[in-house]
Amino acid sequence: MIRTRNLFIATAMLAFGSIQAAACPLAYVLNFSGQFGIMDLATGAFTPVGKGLANTPDGIAGKAGGPFYTVDGVTGHLLKITLDGNVTDVGDTHTGANVGPDGVSVVGALTDGTLYALDFSNRLFRINEKTAQLTLVGLLPSLPQQVPEYAGNMVTSLNGDGDKLYFTLQILEGPLKTGPSLFVIDPKTTAVSNYPVDLSDLVIGSGIVNGVLYLFGAGGDIFTLNTATHQTAVVSSYESGLTEDGPPVTGIFGAIALVEPSMISVKNPHETGISMLGKLMPMPRCQ
Numbered sequence: 001m002i003r004t005r006n007l008f009i010a011t012a013m014l015a016f017g018s019i020q021a022a023a024c025p026l027a028y029v030l031n032f033s034g035q036f037g038i039m040d041l042a043t044g045a046f047t048p049v050g051k052g053l054a055n056t057p058d059g060i061a062g063k064a065g066g067p068f069y070t071v072d073g074v075t076g077h078l079l080k081i082t083l084d085g086n087v088t089d090v091g092d093t094h095t096g097a098n099v100g101p102d103g104v105s106v107v108g109a110l111t112d113g114t115l116y117a118l119d120f121s122n123r124l125f126r127i128n129e130k131t132a133q134l135t136l137v138g139l140l141p142s143l144p145q146q147v148p149e150y151a152g153n154m155v156t157s158l159n160g161d162g163d164k165l166y167f168t169l170q171i172l173e174g175p176l177k178t179g180p181s182l183f184v185i186d187p188k189t190t191a192v193s194n195y196p197v198d199l200s201d202l203v204i205g206s207g208i209v210n211g212v213l214y215l216f217g218a219g220g221d222i223f224t225l226n227t228a229t230h231q232t233a234v235v236s237s238y239e240s241g242l243t244e245d246g247p248p249v250t251g252i253f254g255a256i257a258l259v260e261p262s263m264i265s266v267k268n269p270h271e272t273g274i275s276m277l278g279k280l281m282p283m284p285r286c287q
Helices: 007-013
Strands: 026-031 036-040 046-048 068-071 077-081 087-092 104-109 115-119 123-127 134-139 154-160 165-171 178-185 192-196 203-209 212-217 221-225 232-237 252-257 263-266 279-282
Touching (some): 026 203, 068 104, 115 154, 165 203
Parallel strands (some): 104 154, 154 203
Antiparallel strands (some): 026 036, 026 252, 068 077, 115 123, 178 192, 212 221
16 A cells, blocks of 8 residues: 555644744654654654645655655655755656565665665665665665565664664564564665664654654654664654554654754644645744
8 A cells, every 4th residue: 555645634633833932852854644844852742844745755864954855655756845844856766656676665864964765675775866866775685574565564764873874674464574673774885783672662753863863653652762772762752643544644754853043934734724825933942
């Protein structure tokens, strides 16, 4: 099943109004429904920015300060997202929809903004952010075989720091069943290290924020994962929109640290059912 969204429902569920004074840290995030916005990771409070994407993304990648990128889960096109939530189609990655064997499974980036994609066949690619062209870095045979589509049986995330990528994977049932695991990937050598992690929720997104690796659970938990000890801790929660028979329509797919400007264009979701042109509002600041 290809993950798509209902823009009206997703925006209505996310309409929390104006951003209030925030705790630390703040991050730009992108969710299952394709809505871009700002999240206070200490409280889970989310404010949507822009009208969002037409389809479910394959994660979010880029460097702090933006712009950000994702691969459209239906078209396979690389999309550029600016800080005001504006979305531009960069071009076709020629990978098609996010299904195996050749579709993009998940995207991520090092903190310098170098973009990467992992496909369902465990091939790691570097993405040219100007042309959407993919360059094969290498096959990662030490990764577990992935389920060839996201249909409720597999969850993943990908993000990175200065020189390593952090890939999380869990396959719930079947012959490919894999417990919650962290894979540390060196994109220069394609070396992979594997660490089991103890989690109480299915991780569908991650991000390095202020040097800390955050994980986002499908059920709404926000974890930190110590990359040295591989210990996890629940630090807060957010509204995931989890339903019994469907995906977490507001589940967070990734986070990138916010470089705090004085102002940002934020849409007021109370003006219409779908946020359109908004007004200039003060940015939240860490107290």
